[in-house]
Amino acid sequence: MQSIHDYYDKLAQDYDSKRFGNSYGRYLDRQERDILSAWLAAVPPEAAIDLGCGTGRLLDFAMTGADASAEMLKVAAAKFPDRRLIQASLPDLGVAGDSRYRAATCFHVFMHLDKTVIEQSLRAVAGIVAAGGIFILDIPSQHRRALNWRKPSGWHGGTAATRADIAAWAGPAWRIVGRRGILFFPIHRLPAFARPLLRRLDALIGRSPLGRYASYHVYQLERQA
Template sequence: MKTGILDYYNNLAKTYDENRFGNSYGQYIDRQEKNFLMSFFKDKKYSKVLDLGCGTGRLLDFATHGADFSEEMLDMARKKHSGKILLKGKISKIPFADEFNCIFCFHVIMHQNIKETEAFLNECYSKLNKKGTLIFDYPTKRRQKVVSPQEDWHASNCFTPKEISEISEKRWKIENTTGILLFPIHRIPKSLRKFFLPLDILLCKTFLKNWASYHIAILEKR
């Protein structure tokens, strides 16, 4: 993880929730991701779930443990989730000796190249129990636009489903994928965005997910 990204998140920690998810665009993504997690976990009885790259704790309600590389972000998470076990660590060096039933990692792989993503997959493999599940999202190349140089460090890494399959196939079985953010919601009036959400969630479960901005991959440890 590049130093500039760590500085960015450390500096943004106190206002991150408001700046990133306090507007209608961020809320749209937040609700779509939480809908996915609620659906996934509803029939699971996992005793240990890790939110890897937990940030300020937006998704910690779905986890027992959390880890993040930013101490400033973790401080915010601790204030909101005093009952969770939270430690500082990287996605390529998870700071827990525990074996988890499930690890999920959102809005992190966008910062990783393929080599770094492979290191992430290997580390998660070592921290999951037998038949453990890994969930992560990544920007799709089909929807990724050309970014300006000053944005190049942030969320510029994207992948095709084939690339994810190729780097994971030896140790993982891809159980399923779903899409996030099919509609170009930033071009839709703010007052109307919430009406597109149910349809977006539905269509992202069909073949149209191939045109979504992000994919969520569900991998099972072989």
């Protein structure tokens, strides 16, 4: 089976254009940025690390980035030459674990990991985030996935979760303090012109009880003393 590292190494050069250069990718990127802007408003980039930073799409919010793919990091370095970039793979943070941060972020990673590795990763991140700091992560919604007849296979996007799952995996080191749903609407099935028109409504639904049925959930965890 193709490894996660090999998969992203091969995608690196075209990743930004193919994944986020179209209307679907821009829709997702804007939703994620809006959440990060709100939840990281009090955290300067110097105090944050982006785990699974890839090509650096979200390094506006962090001065340190870590990723398992050397090729993705090469692209990130060209875009952000002033960032500290580290090759490391959850849950083994390597030298990325030498510092303490007020915030850590991790997008489009946990969905590729099995539950045991997720638990190990949450413990590892707890070791680099100071008490009272936050960890922001995303994962597919198990509530939404239960409504879909097509099930994932293999590691790619294979793991979904409920709020109860996240709380159990996080253990005593973390407390859930926020959750937002994103991609409530099946944007990939709608014409491109309609996508921007639905983004604000999508964000509102993501804050409501219906947000549990959005495609992805973004969690804000607080590091406990």
